[in-house]
Amino acid sequence: MSLRPPPLSLYIHIPWCVRKCPYCDFNSHQQPDALPIAEYVDALVADLDQDLPLVWGRTVHSVFFGGGTPSLFPPEAINQILAAASSRLRFAPGAEITMECNPGTAEHGRFEGYLAAGVNRLSFGIQSFDDGCLQRLGRIHDSAEAEAAVKLAQDAGYENINLDLMYALPDQSLAMALHDVERAIALSPTHLSHYQLTLEPNTAFAAKPPTGIPLEDDAWDMQERCIERMADAGYAQYEVSAYARESRQCAHNLNYWRFGDYLGIGAGAHGKISSGADGSVLRRWKVKNPREYLAQAAGAGRIGGDDPIPPSQLPFDYMLNALRLVEGFSLGDFESRTGLGRDVIRGELDHAKLMGWLQQTGDRVLPTELGRRFTNDVISLFLAA
Numbered sequence: 001m002s003l004r005p006p007p008l009s010l011y012i013h014i015p016w017c018v019r020k021c022p023y024c025d026f027n028s029h030q031q032p033d034a035l036p037i038a039e040y041v042d043a044l045v046a047d048l049d050q051d052l053p054l055v056w057g058r059t060v061h062s063v064f065f066g067g068g069t070p071s072l073f074p075p076e077a078i079n080q081i082l083a084a085a086s087s088r089l090r091f092a093p094g095a096e097i098t099m100e101c102n103p104g105t106a107e108h109g110r111f112e113g114y115l116a117a118g119v120n121r122l123s124f125g126i127q128s129f130d131d132g133c134l135q136r137l138g139r140i141h142d143s144a145e146a147e148a149a150v151k152l153a154q155d156a157g158y159e160n161i162n163l164d165l166m167y168a169l170p171d172q173s174l175a176m177a178l179h180d181v182e183r184a185i186a187l188s189p190t191h192l193s194h195y196q197l198t199l200e201p202n203t204a205f206a207a208k209p210p211t212g213i214p215l216e217d218d219a220w221d222m223q224e225r226c227i228e229r230m231a232d233a234g235y236a237q238y239e240v241s242a243y244a245r246e247s248r249q250c251a252h253n254l255n256y257w258r259f260g261d262y263l264g265i266g267a268g269a270h271g272k273i274s275s276g277a278d279g280s281v282l283r284r285w286k287v288k289n290p291r292e293y294l295a296q297a298a299g300a301g302r303i304g305g306d307d308p309i310p311p312s313q314l315p316f317d318y319m320l321n322a323l324r325l326v327e328g329f330s331l332g333d334f335e336s337r338t339g340l341g342r343d344v345i346r347g348e349l350d351h352a353k354l355m356g357w358l359q360q361t362g363d364r365v366l367p368t369e370l371g372r373r374f375t376n377d378v379i380s381l382f383l384a385a
Contacts, residue, residue, distance in 0.1 A: 003339055005274050006260040008055060009062045009252050010085060012044060013266030014070040015290050018104060022138045022204035023197060027268030027288045028068045036294065037077050043297035045084045047265040047286065050302065052088060054273045054282075055263055059090045062252035065099040065119070072105055075113025082118045096121055096251040098162075104141035106149035111156035121250075122153050123162040123193075128169060129183035136170045136210060143183070150187045162191035162250065167226060168219035169197055171212035177222040178229060185233045190248040194226055195241035220373075240324045240375060257321045258329075259337040267293035268304075274337075281309040281317075281338075314338040315345050319382045323375060328358075328366025348381045 016031040063085070065078070078099065085091075098121040099114060114122075128134050129143040141149075153161060163184045167177045184192055196219055199206045214222065227237055235243035239257060242250065255262065264271035268288040274281050287293050287304045296302045309317055318338055322329040331342045349365065352358040357371035357378045371378050 003274070003336060005058060006258070006337055007061045007255050008058045009064065009255045009260060009262040010060050010089065011252075011262050011264045011266075011269055011271070012063065012065050012070075012081060012085075013264065013269040013286075014040075014065060014067040014073060015267040015288075015293075016072055017067065017069045018072070018102070018140050019138065020204075022210075023200070025200035025203050026066075026068070029290055031072060035072060037073055039294055040290075041077050041080050041084075043294050044081055044265050046298040047293075047302055048085060048088060048263075050298070050300075051263055051265065051271070051284075054271075054284075055089070055261075057090075058261075059092050060085075060095060061092045062096040062255060063091075063098070064252045067100055069102045069105055070099050071101040071110070071114075075110060075117050078114060078119060079117035086118075096160075098123055098250070098252055100125065101149065101153075102141065103146040103149035104139070106145070106152055111153045111158060115157050120158075121160040121162070122158055123164065123191075124150060124153075125164045126150075126184065127164060127166045128172075129180050130172070130176055133169045133172055133176070133180075137166070138204075147183075147187065150189070159190065160248065161189045162193060163187065163189045164193045164195075166195060166197050167222045168214045170210040172214060172222075174218070174222055174225060177226055181226045181229050185230070185235075190245050191250060192230060192235050192243045193241055194223075194230070194243060196223065238326050240372065254325075257325050258333070259318050259321050281314065283307040283309060311338075311340060314340060315348070316379070316382045319379050323367055323371075323379055326366070326372070328364060330363045331365065332363055345382065352378055352381055 013027065015027055015029050016035060017028045018031060020028055020030055082097070097119050099119045100123045102125055124146070126146045127137055127139060129146060131142050134142060150161065150163070165180055165184055199209055230243045234245050237243050238249050242253065261273050262271055263273065264286065266286065267290045268286060270283065270285045272281060272283050284306050285304045286302050287296060293302060315338065318334060334345070335342055349358060352371070353360065356368055357374060358365055359368050367375070367378065
């Protein structure tokens with residue numbers, strides 16, 4: 001059976017930050033005294049050139065600059081990267097192009113430059129509007145700088161903006177979590193990301209956990225009340241931690257969650273590419289260390305690993321993404337994205353429905369409210385599929 005490849009996105013990783021946050025497990029590194037901007041732009045282009053044979057003839061539907069802190073790079077560098085990418089890949093008309101921004105690195109005039117370069121969506125890592133919480137999280141900005149950065153972007157012409165918020169922070173109460181949501185809503189973003197602080201392995205917080213982290217039941221209360229407040233303000237939940245105004249869901253992240261394809265360039269970037277011929281799926285990632293990446297970007301040494309996903313693992317990989325969505329998935333989509341028949345997951349689906357975690361209407365399967373609370377347990381069922 002020959003399968004049509006799913007939609008394709010492009011992920012571009014900028015690995016440097018002003019300072020590493022103690023909760024962060026992303027591939028980010030404190031910036032050197034002089035950022036190697038020109039060298040890194042050249043390396044990204046060389047990396048892309050090497051990966052092009054994986055995606056010949058396909059259209060890119062979204063681009064995402066993640067990090068690290070991509071806004072450490074000036075508009076001129078972002079423009080060079082996008083110009084090189086769009087000359088090598090076919091960009092869909094009106095493709096969503098997102099860049100993550102740290103409010104502590106916002107400068108007057110830069111947002112106009114990013115907009116002119118083609119970046120049409122910004123994502124601000126606010127995390128909290130409480131200065132005490134921000135200090136405990138190790139952030140370099142305060143609440144006033146956060147609000148000022150968003151307003152600078154809006155004044156520059158940006159109207160498609162996401163704000164990242166965290167909850168269940170050290171010494172945070174329900175009232176404080178709700179206040180963060182209120183402050184975010186007042187800025188009128190099109191999208192909100194709202195996720196619980198977790199102590200990820202190999203982070204400073206995991207090595208030395210902060211005191212005052214709310215209990216799990218208290219964290220659940222924060223999530224529920226904040227969801228209600230966001231819904232009242234017109235932000236509908238469409239994923240475990242994502243909320244959007246009508247038609248403003250993040251296209252790039254939706255492609256991840258729907259098991260689409262994405263090409264990843266940059267130090268530590270991950271990609272997932274399907275073959276239209278036989279349905280095989282390759283996960284590829286690049287070396288993490290920026291120095292090593294810069295030295296190897298034009299050759300095979302840039303590849304940290306190539307991992308073909310065996311058919312037996314595809315149901316888990318698919319569900320790991322699709323079951324995060326409120327809309328769930330269609331069985332037809334499962335078949336077209338994995339090349340597998342729906343019978344291979346029939347037992348797991350029946351078990352999840354019996355537990356009250358999933359419900360099915362015709363071809364569509366979606367999590368129940370109970371299932372959304374136990375997402376990890378539902379997904380883990382498919383490890384044995």
